[in-house]
Amino acid sequence: MTSATTMTTALDPVRRERLMSLAHEVSFEAGTRLFEEGRRADRFWIVRTGTIALDLRVPGRRPAVIETLGHGELIGWSWHFPPHIWQLGGEAASPVRAWEFDAAAVLALCDEDPEFGRAIALWVGRVVAQRLHASRIRLLDLYAPYGSGGVE
Template identity: 75%
Template sequence: MTSTTTLTGALPAEHRARLTGLAREVSFEIGTRLFDEGRHADRFWIVRTGTVALDLHVPGRRAAVIESLGHGELVGCSWHFPPYVWQLGAEAVTPVRAFEFDADTVRTLCARDPEFGRAVACWVGRVAAHRLHAARVRLLDLYAPYGSGCR
């Protein structure tokens, strides 16, 4: 991912410090599901170490891996957009250490501080747009007769 979609490149230092001040450190073993498509999105993570695969349910087939996420990347965008339901799934591909955030707490802080809220919304929006494009390209590569044409 580009530096504008990782936490370090996306938020000014002051906002980054406020956000990370709300985090708790968590770990996931290989194969742990962080969330499943269609479930309530009540938290999100920023990867410290390891790799998380984002996947998409494809009826009649195995879930399609859309993207692999690593250091500094946001895992989960759906917590920011009503109705707060995961649009993808996520699984630890390697052992993962991450910062975990409670979505309600972060949304409350965003509402109380419009400048902070705007910065977080722009970051999450850029990540969501990137993921939408990645999902489109991946699904075309997997299922379209000529692929996406992006190589």
């Protein structure tokens, strides 16, 4: 995780407070599937405690864990981009406490306040870029003959 991908550093206090006004607390037991690749993305989470493993279906194999995320990290970005379909799956790797957000409510707030919407879009965009990089490295480590080789 880079500091630019956490809500507390990506959003100023006023925008963070606006977003948090839409949050409600949830908890998940270890092993709970939060979302499945290919299904409708209608919510997202920010982890308070615990860890969530992001995984990718691989034909003929068990899902490959791409990244494990924890405190302060955004879980889910597919809600922000049409067609709003999860690109990865997610499972609680340990007991998790998180803030959950209804995507439609957040997107409506983004439409109402373009500056808020821009801040959210930049935050989510940074997360997507970081996750894409992590996915590439993990898949090379798992499936390439010589792994990632540490090359970026």
